[in-house]
Amino acid sequence: MQPSPFHLTVKVKYLRQLAEESGLAYATPSSVGLDLRACLDAPEALVEPGGRLAVPTGVAIEIVEPNVAGFVFSRSGLGAKDGLTVAQGVGVIDPDYRGEIVVWLLNTSGEVRRIERGQRIAQLVFLPCFQARILPARDLSETDRGAGGFGHTGHK
Incomplete structure (x- = not known):
């Protein structure tokens, strides 16, 4: 695939063997989100109802293009x-961050949820900033x- 104005260069450092084996990849040719996978030390981890869990992805990135963030x-x-869901809504990867991407998951269900090693847990999208x-x-x-807040656009 030849680079186009709609592609950008991102260097990826694999920090864990599982991440390197599965790679950082798009699910389909038209996907805009790279799949981030759970690089757990154990075969699985549990997330209690209402609980949060920090899940390492085994990757660090360097966004080479200016004015882009992950x-x-x-x-x-x-x-x-x-x-x-991602606990804080959306995680921001600043262009100067070089550490491991860790995804905080929030269990909004009423049941214990299981995350398995290698499972796709989130997606990484690059946007201009x-x-x-x-x-x-x-x-x-x-x-x-004017200064009208939430629900004050006048439209029904």
């Missing part, structure tokens, strides 16, 4: 079927919405 999202099937140049202002421009 984002760890829940796998839709794991969240919808089993109630296991911007650092804001902060401009203190006494006033902000007027809009139809």
Whole structure:
């Protein structure tokens, strides 16, 4: 596959043998999320109802392109079927982070959930990012919405 403007370079360091064996890969040619797998020392780990579990992935990355960060999202099937989601909603991998990617899973179900070694637990997506140049202002421009908060767009 030849690089296109829609591809970027990411260096991957495999920190555990299981991660190296399974590799960091997309499930299909059109997938946008790389599968992150549980690189557990034990064959499995349990997550109690309402509990959280830090799951190592066995990989560290270096995003070579400027203005790009990695984002760890829940796998839709794991969240919808089993109630296991990324604990903080979305994990952010800053471009200068070089440590192991660890996924914190939250069990939102009422049952104990089992994570198995090598199981796909989350997905890593790369997105463009911007650092804001902060401009203190006494006033902000007027809009139809104004300062109305959640549910105040006026639409039903």
